[in-house]
Amino acid sequence: MITPVLIVIVCLALIFDYTNGFHDAANSIATIVSTKVLTPFQAVMWAAAFNFLVYFFVKDHKVANTISKIVQEHFVTMNVILAGLIAAITWNLITWWFGIPSSSSHTLIGGFAGAGITNAIYMGSNALSAVNMHYILTILAYIVLAPFIGLVVAYMVTILILHICKNARPSTAERWFKRLQLVSSAALSFAHGGNDAQKVMGILYVALFTSHIIKAGDAMPNWIPLACYSAIALGTMSGGWRIIKTMGSRITKITPLEGVSAETAAALTLFFTQQFGIPVSTTHTTTGAIVGVGLTKRLSAVRWGLTINIIWAWIITIPISALIAAGIFAILRVVL
Incomplete structure (x- = not known):
């Protein structure tokens, strides 16, 4: 049944996808x-x-399926979904304002899980029984693994490229790598759209199921991926220049060769995890790849103070989003 709350949830979900676009535009x-x-x-x-082009090529939404199962069905209500979305948008805007490359993905996951856990507490159930621990533990593991994989792959790709091009003229090599950056950034943008837009698709699918518009096992309505890919593309067009400055120059100085390496490594990592339905962070993965590129020069080429601050933002994103969602859920129980 279509209700005013469902309409609000759909609108907020697409707003979140929009903020995800301009928040994570810096990644690619x-x-x-x-x-x-x-x-x-x-x-x-x-x-x-x-x-947006991902819409025409990716039809198997494994990441969306994972997101839809984070909170156990018994504890999912429209208020839980609404609180999770509001919390995710709030944290996205806060981190964007301060130029912190935190994870939009983990913000959404933390908000959804936090609202579900709060609902379980109000229902008198065990708090952790509200979430599917298999998916939560996998997501937590990849907070560490995704940037590490990106770092290692970027390091290896950079070393390989340097070996292949060791006899090339610097001016010629730079000209070619600038052209190749168009390809590598396109691949990363494609991977970002396919990975991140699916997370909101999962939330919308749960909202439709909770509203009894679709049944368990039904195919995802086609308007959901179309709307999500459109929203994230529009958000990307809006920029996100504060985070672009951090990612593009403050972690380590990037050359066209290194840009190709970092973008290729991040894209490969995202394509790999997407095949297994693991909702990893594009931000974490790309940051790890940029650090890996910097390490090929020397340890001091990476600004470790800034990098450590970014890591702290990664660590606190899920719990803070969960706490914000818990507070919002408590308010919604009174208001709605």
């Missing part, structure tokens, strides 16, 4: 802007196009 275009391959305007248009 920070290096291509910092190396001056494209202007900021050209870069966001390039990234937005490939964020």
Whole structure:
């Protein structure tokens, strides 16, 4: 049944996807802007196009399926979904304002789980019984694994490229790597759209199921992926320049060669995890890849103080989002 709350949830979900787009735009275009391959305007248009193109190629939404199962069905209500979305949008905007490359994915997961746990407590049940621990533990593990995989792959790709191109003329090599950055950033934008838009698809699917509009096992309505990919593409077009500055130059200085390595490594990691339905963070993965590129030069090439601050943001994202969602859920129980 279509209710006013469901309409609000759909609108907020698409708003979250929009904020995800401009929050995570830096992931795929920070290096291509910092190396001056494209202007900021050209870069966001390039990234937005490939964020949306995923709609025509990806039909198996494994990541969406994982997200839909984070909170156990018995504890999912419209208030739980609404509180999770409001918390996720709030934390996204806070971290965007301060230029912190935190994870939109983990914000959404933390908000949804936090609201579900709070509902379980109000119902007199065990708090942890509200969430599917198999999925939660996998997500927590990949908070560490995703950036580490991105780091290792980026390091190996950079070393391999340097070995292959050791006899090339610097000016010729740079010209070719600037062209290749168009390909690698497109691949990363494609992977970002396919990974991140699916997380909201999972939330919307749960909302429709909770509203008894669809039944368990029903195929996802086609309007959901179309709307989600469109929203994330529009958000990407809006930029997110504060985070772009952090990702593109403040972690380590990036050359076109290194940009290709970092973007390729991040894209490969995202494609790999997407095949297994693991909702990893594009932000974490890309940051790890940029650090891996920096390590090929020397340890001091990476600004470790800033990197450690970013890691702290990763650690606190899920619990803070969960706490915000818990507070919002408590308010919604009184208001609605």
